[in-house]
Amino acid sequence: MKSTFLIMRRELGAYLRSMSGYVIAAIVLLVDGLLFNALALSGEKLSSEVLSQFFFNSSGVVMVASVFISMRLFAEERQTGTLVLLASSPVHDWEIVIGKFLAALIFLMLIMAATVFMPLLIFVNGKISLGHMAAGYIGLLLLGAASLAIGTFGSSLARTQVLAAIFSGCIVVALIVCWMLAKVTEAPLNDMFTALALHGRHFPPFQAGAVHLRDVGYYLMVTYMALFSATRVMEARRWR
Amino acid sequence: MIEVKDLTKYYGEHAAIRDLNFTIERGEVIGFLGLNGAGKTTTLKVLGCVLLPTAGEVRVDGIDIAKDPHEIRRRIGFLPDAPPLYNEMTVGRYLTFAAELRGVSSGDAAARVAEAEEKTATRHVHDELISSLSHGFRQRVGVAQALVHKPKLLILDEPTSGLDPLQIIEMRTLIRNLRGVHTILLSSHILSEISQTCDRLLVIQAGEIVAQGTEQELASRMGAGGSVEVEVHGAAGRRVVDLVSSVPGVTAGTVVREADGVAVVRMQAAADLRPKIARVLVNGGLDLLRIDRGAAQLESIFLELTRNLADHPAGGGAGRSSNPPGAPRGIVQ
Numbered sequence: 001m002k003s004t005f006l007i008m009r010r011e012l013g014a015y016l017r018s019m020s021g022y023v024i025a026a027i028v029l030l031v032d033g034l035l036f037n038a039l040a041l042s043g044e045k046l047s048s049e050v051l052s053q054f055f056f057n058s059s060g061v062v063m064v065a066s067v068f069i070s071m072r073l074f075a076e077e078r079q080t081g082t083l084v085l086l087a088s089s090p091v092h093d094w095e096i097v098i099g100k101f102l103a104a105l106i107f108l109m110l111i112m113a114a115t116v117f118m119p120l121l122i123f124v125n126g127k128i129s130l131g132h133m134a135a136g137y138i139g140l141l142l143l144g145a146a147s148l149a150i151g152t153f154g155s156s157l158a159r160t161q162v163l164a165a166i167f168s169g170c171i172v173v174a175l176i177v178c179w180m181l182a183k184v185t186e187a188p189l190n191d192m193f194t195a196l197a198l199h200g201r202h203f204p205p206f207q208a209g210a211v212h213l214r215d216v217g218y219y220l221m222v223t224y225m226a227l228f229s230a231t232r233v234m235e236a237r238r239w240r
Numbered sequence: 241m242i243e244v245k246d247l248t249k250y251y252g253e254h255a256a257i258r259d260l261n262f263t264i265e266r267g268e269v270i271g272f273l274g275l276n277g278a279g280k281t282t283t284l285k286v287l288g289c290v291l292l293p294t295a296g297e298v299r300v301d302g303i304d305i306a307k308d309p310h311e312i313r314r315r316i317g318f319l320p321d322a323p324p325l326y327n328e329m330t331v332g333r334y335l336t337f338a339a340e341l342r343g344v345s346s347g348d349a350a351a352r353v354a355e356a357e358e359k360t361a362t363r364h365v366h367d368e369l370i371s372s373l374s375h376g377f378r379q380r381v382g383v384a385q386a387l388v389h390k391p392k393l394l395i396l397d398e399p400t401s402g403l404d405p406l407q408i409i410e411m412r413t414l415i416r417n418l419r420g421v422h423t424i425l426l427s428s429h430i431l432s433e434i435s436q437t438c439d440r441l442l443v444i445q446a447g448e449i450v451a452q453g454t455e456q457e458l459a460s461r462m463g464a465g466g467s468v469e470v471e472v473h474g475a476a477g478r479r480v481v482d483l484v485s486s487v488p489g490v491t492a493g494t495v496v497r498e499a500d501g502v503a504v505v506r507m508q509a510a511a512d513l514r515p516k517i518a519r520v521l522v523n524g525g526l527d528l529l530r531i532d533r534g535a536a537q538l539e540s541i542f543l544e545l546t547r548n549l550a551d552h553p554a555g556g557g558a559g560r561s562s563n564p565p566g567a568p569r570g571i572v573q
Contacts, residue, residue, distance in 0.1 A: 002340075003341060006337060006340050006341055007341075010326070010329075010337055013328070013329070014326065014328055017328040018328060080324075080327075081320065081322040081323075081324055082324040082325065082326055083324070084285075084290055084318070084320045084324045085324035085338065085341075085385065086341070087289075087290045088288045088289060088290050088313060088316065088318040088320075089313055089338075089341045089342055090310050090311070090313040090314045090341075090342060090343060091341060092310070238290070238291055238292045239291075239292050239294075240251065240291075
């Protein structure tokens with residue numbers, strides 16, 4: 001676990017010392033703020049509806065941001081040749097994957113923490129439940145973790161960061177589209193697509209302030225599967 | 241220290257290395273010599289546990305690479321052809337990270353980093369960002385990360401690549417200073433580099449070891465012997481050839497140059513016969529100005545080895561071997 005912590009600390013430092021980290025954070029905050037102003041605060045709404053709309057907007061931003069945050073994790077190291085340092089050290093591949101993933105997750109959490117002022121603004125003219133707010137942020141965290149894990153997997157496959165972003169983006173979009181496919185297909189296919197849907201099925205309860213074990217389990221499972229696949233890719237690369 | 245038996249590594253259908261066999265004793269400095277694409281980097285990556293072999297056996301300190309690569313990685317310091325440096329870190333932070341990653345405790349890390357910086361003369365750039373370092377210093381920091389955890393085996397892939405002449409001399413001195421503390425395996429296609437730094441050579445061509453031994457051993461096995469060059473005062477080239485022909489083991493004396501009051505003669509000598517040759521010339525009444533081994537000795541051995549392989553491709557050329565398993569390969573066994 002010490003190796004995981006070391007890798008996480010170095011990776012987090014790389015986010016905080018690089019221009020790209022701040023650019024991603026700035027864009028996320030700008031887009032989230034604009035959407036909050038344009039969509040959530042427009043017209044007359046109940047406070048809970050404003051909060052729900054904020055979480056809906058943020059979920060989209062979080063998925064896109066996750067793809068861009070995670071694209072560098074392995075692809076950049078492969079491009080610059082630094083992956084050899086980790087590969088020749090007495091560190092298991094799963095420790096490398098987890099360390100990098102946790103760094104990306106903490107960085108995403110820092111960005112999300114910077115958005116808290118928006119729901120708090122609702123208190124100026126309205127009233128919302130802190131439980132609703134907590135549920136929404138738990139949802140964003142789980143959705144972000146799943147998207148980052150998919151991004152980590154994409155980055156482990158790709159030679160360049162651009163390719164990593166494309167791979168991961170395609171997987172995330174495919175999982176989102178599952179919800180639409182579920183609506184136009186019949187059983188048992190629609191049940192399968194519903195269960196797989198990254199956003200349409202599993203995020204709305206969080207958005208509405210409810211935390212269901214089923215949804216938590218789904219996001220944790222996607223995260224685990226993606227990280228497991230990334231570890232297998234890393235191990236397979238040693239045999240190639 | 242290292243035992244390699246029938247080591248083979250395929251990339252898809254292509255055999256990058258095939259049936260490599262060699263052993264390296266503790267404390268030796270071994271030069272891995274080969275043209276670009278010969279399989280040097282692949283071999284070093286397998287020994288550095290970055291890649292796993294397709295077939296064969298590698299033991300480091302008696303530990304099988306396939307069974308416990310983790311334990312082997314603790315005993316190895318690896319510098320790939322491009323130093324694995326994080327540009328956004330300072331040298332000190334980077335080396336501390338590398339040390340702790342290789343199992344050095346947080347308490348010992350500072351002392352180990354200071355020691356590695358001392359050895360590689362990078363102490364004064366401890367707080368510098370790696371992105372601001374020159375190529376020479378980047379290479380030094382690359383060596384420092386490889387030895388910061390005091391590994392038993394140091395694997396350096398082309399450590400002088402891209403360095404200017406002064407930096408090459410500094411790197412050569414650095415590697416010489418590491419002799420005795422670590423077993424060192426370094427690769428290069430710069431022949432003089434290998435010749436001046438290493439105890440023994442492994443010559444690889446098209447994924448196979450075609451020769452191994454000291455420079456002298458390779459020369460004598462090739463039947464080429466060594467070459468000796470002498471310079472004497474006056475236009476006495478012919479006389480030098482006559483005198484040295486009387487020394488047993490000296491053949492093919494030829495006058496290379498006879499001008500400006502000096503004569504230069506080159507000859508083939510089966511072993512290092514410089515003392516006998518010098519005595520004969522001085523006793524013959526000649527003024528001996530210079531006597532040394534032929535500068536192009538290693539180059540000629542290397543070219544001969546690779547040329548022979550190209551002329552007799554059976555057993556050479558990746559993926560083309562017709563040798564049965566276990567049969568001798570290459571030129572010098």
